[in-house]
Amino acid sequence: MPIDRRRLLLGSPFLLSGCVTRPAPELSGQSPAGRLDTFDADYASIYAAVDGEPFPVPAIDLSEIEPEFLRREVGYRTAERPGTVVVDPGERYAYLVGEGGRAIRYGIGVGKEEGFNFRGAATIARKAQWPRWTPTQDMIRREPQRYGRYAGGLAGGAGNPLGPRALYLHRDGRDTLYRLHGTVEPWTIGGMVSSGCIRLLNQDIMDLYRRVPVGSRVVVLGSSGNPAV
Template sequence: MAASSGLLAGCATTQDTSRLQPGGPVAREYAAMYGAIDTEPFPIPAVDLSTIDTRFLRREVAFRTTEQPGTIVVDPGARYAYLVLERGRAMRYGVGVGKEEGFNFRGSAVIARKAEWPRWTPTPNMIRREPERYGKYAGGMPGGPENPLGPRALYLYRDGQDTYYRLHGTVEPATIGTMVSSGCVRLINQDIIDLYRRVPTGTKVVVLPSGGEATS
């Protein structure tokens, strides 16, 4: 999958807000990138690419930042997460972010834990805000195809403490590029698997305020 992830590797300085045209070479490449995965404990369906703006699909881009290669930079305002690469490049992923500005984590953290098919437990704040929706999951939901964290989760800690924010997959890929979550950063399942493979525990994550300075 790493080989195909650079299929649009030029200086992607413009944002294509169109949908993919069926049958074209780019559409075929993305269909392979976001195809069904049957090598996991649970099946991961192919992504319906007609529901996602092409600018939020994975690609390598030019990226100016003072962060070191290997750092993840999340720009909630632009709805992107960048994995900083060498020589002014980054792997860019479309994301969904908190539905209200106050829900979003800001600043620096580290990935202290990685999990495949993670268990999901709503935070106490989520249960307080929407008890009818989240109260029944207070004891947690095991990993699986209905779990909102999807097939992978990267857990953000600051000063040794869990922030309760994660980068994770989603059961709703059409929400990528929107403000919809309770503050976590969600990626297409195929993208969180790709990112998960690339980063070890201890990876630095920087979450910019909306309107941050990341440039691509």
């Protein structure tokens, strides 16, 4: 029997036992070509404002997001075990692998340049709600006037570029400095936009956050679509 999409995307257990960039696009009174002309009731609910948080999580303006980057259940064949997160930077998707060749697919934004992106397998070593953001030394060296003032870090909150949740990836016991996190710029999902981390819509990173425990495996594919070791 097919899984009910709304129940799945809104929070079923799913068959399982760097970071500031560009201005918003200018939008006319009509939706841009290829985007949602009318709001699907399910997606309006999925991407509604989130209550009960210490800081606001506003609703997503669906007219700013290409429909293919909205969360959905899809067929996905992989050798990875259920519970693994597979990130495909080339396709701009992250997949939470489920049973029976299915996955939850999330649209993502990736690094501005190929060299910014981590590749290979890692482990979620830490999860944080409303995380503190500190630019890396490389970011400060590249753009000192932009990032130097944040060298001491920026507390979590509505203006923090990591958004409401972050997943911290480690490999061989060491921090890769690579995160999956939210964003204050939802219109950038689907683009090459970040300083190397993977960004998701805030409602999507909150959904993924509650589905994956610490210790979960994450695989970031190479440009060929295959794992890079």
